Amino acid sequence: MSRPYTPHQALPHGPDMVLLDRVLDWDAEHARCSVAIRRTSRFFEPGRGVPGWVGIEYMAQCIGVWAGIQRLEAGQPVIIGLLLGTRAYEFSCEYFTEGQQLAVEVEMLVRDSTGVGAFACVLRDDTGVLARGDVKAYQPDDITGYLKSLAGENA
16 A cells, blocks of 8 residues: 545545445455444434445445545546346345444455456455455446446447
8 A cells, every 4th residue: 555545535526425434444455344324324314224225325325436546546536336136135134233343355356457346245244254345346447438338329
């Protein structure tokens, strides 16, 4: 890690949609971020917490942080990436509870020249692993052209 970054610097999201609190560390093949569960957390349900399925978005945002930092380090602007999906997302808790501190870890397994990558992802707290999944993501160089092609328009 040569420079510290924040999730807001590395993600092209609006401020209300950045779910991660801090970038803990990163390198050429991995990133680790943190999130604290609060009553003000996006998706928080009073009396319960944040549903466990939101963990996949924490993972996707950590992948986005990794990709954003790679671009920033190369002197390029941060661009939008897309969560393609996961073969299996396993989580052991129905809700992440208020006060819980989560670490989100992503490691690049493979990335091709078109911008498609696969990442091994883990979500943990001080008790151990709470969720894991292999997540696929895509970061096209021209997001507008890509989205138009999906809609059947000529780019």
